[in-house]
Amino acid sequence: MAPGIAACMRARRSYRAGTALTAAMAHSVRVAHLAKERAVAIEAVERASRVCTAVFQRLVTEETLTKKDKSPVTVADFGAQAVVNAILERHFPDDPIVGEEDSKDLRGEDGRALRDKVVDLVNAAVDQTMSADEVLGAIDRGQYAGGATGRHWTLDPIDGTKGFLRGEQFAVCLALIVDGKVRLGVVGCPNLPVDASQPLGDRGVLAVAVEGEGAFQRRLHAPSDLETPMRVSAVADPRDASFCESVESGHSSHGDSAKIAGLLGIHRESARMDSQCKYVAVARGNADIYLRLPVDGSYEEKIWDHAAGNIIVHEAGGRVSDVSGAALDFSAGRTLKHNKGVVAASGGVFDAAIAAVKQTLADKLQTA
Numbered sequence: 001m002a003p004g005i006a007a008c009m010r011a012r013r014s015y016r017a018g019t020a021l022t023a024a025m026a027h028s029v030r031v032a033h034l035a036k037e038r039a040v041a042i043e044a045v046e047r048a049s050r051v052c053t054a055v056f057q058r059l060v061t062e063e064t065l066t067k068k069d070k071s072p073v074t075v076a077d078f079g080a081q082a083v084v085n086a087i088l089e090r091h092f093p094d095d096p097i098v099g100e101e102d103s104k105d106l107r108g109e110d111g112r113a114l115r116d117k118v119v120d121l122v123n124a125a126v127d128q129t130m131s132a133d134e135v136l137g138a139i140d141r142g143q144y145a146g147g148a149t150g151r152h153w154t155l156d157p158i159d160g161t162k163g164f165l166r167g168e169q170f171a172v173c174l175a176l177i178v179d180g181k182v183r184l185g186v187v188g189c190p191n192l193p194v195d196a197s198q199p200l201g202d203r204g205v206l207a208v209a210v211e212g213e214g215a216f217q218r219r220l221h222a223p224s225d226l227e228t229p230m231r232v233s234a235v236a237d238p239r240d241a242s243f244c245e246s247v248e249s250g251h252s253s254h255g256d257s258a259k260i261a262g263l264l265g266i267h268r269e270s271a272r273m274d275s276q277c278k279y280v281a282v283a284r285g286n287a288d289i290y291l292r293l294p295v296d297g298s299y300e301e302k303i304w305d306h307a308a309g310n311i312i313v314h315e316a317g318g319r320v321s322d323v324s325g326a327a328l329d330f331s332a333g334r335t336l337k338h339n340k341g342v343v344a345a346s347g348g349v350f351d352a353a354i355a356a357v358k359q360t361l362a363d364k365l366q367t368a
């Protein structure tokens with residue numbers, strides 16, 4: 001095991017032991033639960049986050065960001081997926097991975113320029129030197145079909161690509177699914193303010209949750225003994241609630257969310273934010289409701305866009321469902337094909353939010 005991962009597990013044990021002496025026995029049993037997976041996942045997400053930040057800094061220096069050249073983003077997507085998958089392979093060689101990207105565009109003569117950039121990027125981020133074939137192989141470990149039995153990981157190397165390009169919110173999201181249920185989630189948010197009340201202050205948050213153990217946050221790239229628990233807000237009156245949604249109206253209907261806010265008596269403007277940082281915002285009480293409302297009825301949400309955020313909100317005391325109130329079903333393959341849309345909210349306002357969503361989408365839900 002890498003020394004960093006061993007130190008991380010020790011630090012977590014000492015942090016948790018100090019939090020509740022009376023529960024020491026329960027802790028010593030629970031801490032062992034997915035402890036190695038948790039530590040490896042954090043290390044992988046942190047390394048991939050560094051890859052993304054490095055690519056973005058180069059983008060800014062080369063002033064390509066304003067040209068909206070998408071290829072550097074593609075480099076970061078591929079690089080981050082290769083780094084995470086290589087780390088997972090080293091520690092859990094038998095675990096399959098459902099990842100967003102594949103190596104198609106990096107192969108052959110057409111893919112050479114991009115491939116060379118990705119290989120350089122990956123080799124700057126991992127401990128061992130990887131050949132081009134090994135990097136492409138690592139990316140393609142993400143082609144697993146998913147399903148209801150056994151264990152597999154799911155990875156979104158950059159969630160919120162548009163946010164990444166704008167220098168706004170994006171996230172590196174990794175989750176472990178066992179027998180169709182999410183058991184562990186890690187979301188790295190390099191641009192999220194550490195303290196939401198200080199939006200111009202320090203940035204970089206890592207959120208993590210293991211089933212049954214609660215949700216925690218810490219500064220990205222900080223030792224785990226500085227983790228603090230996350231709790232959803234205690235708001236009970238929906239009129240006092242705030243909600244967040246996707247930036248793009250193509251990913252979540254802004255028109256329907258405005259109607260739902262009207263029904264709930266919400267007067268505050270929605271916070272529009274890219275990526276699974278929205279789940280983290282709900283988990284740490286910065287927003288009360290996350291609405292993701294279907295625009296195109298045929299779109300199937302991808303498991304990597306929701307798995308990590310889903311468990312983080314649950315473990316922070318919140319609830320997550322689709323727009324009909326049904327739990328998200330991560331056992332159906334690479335997509336959430338049995339669900340439409342997503343509603344995540346603190347416990348105090350979840351029922352009211354679902355009722356307003358159902359009322360607003362009644363016609364669409366009937367024809368779906």
Ligand SMILES: Nc1ncnc2c1ncn2[C@@H]1O[C@H](COP(=O)(O)OS(=O)(=O)O)[C@@H](OP(=O)(O)O)[C@H]1O
Nearest residue numbers: 158159160161162246247248250251273274275299
């Ligand atoms: N039609 C449609 N409906 C819903 N979702 C879609 C749709 N098309 C794409 N996607 C996925 O949306 C992911 C980004 O979601 P966000 O909530 O971050 O959107 S936004 O950037 O704030 O607009 C985005 O994830 P990334 O590709 O990882 O950025 C896509 O997987």
Ligand SMILES: [Mg+2]
Nearest residue numbers: 156159160305
């Ligand atoms: Mg995504």
Ligand SMILES: [Mg+2]
Nearest residue numbers: 100156158159
């Ligand atoms: Mg992505």
Ligand SMILES: [Mg+2]
Nearest residue numbers: 100158160161
């Ligand atoms: Mg994408």
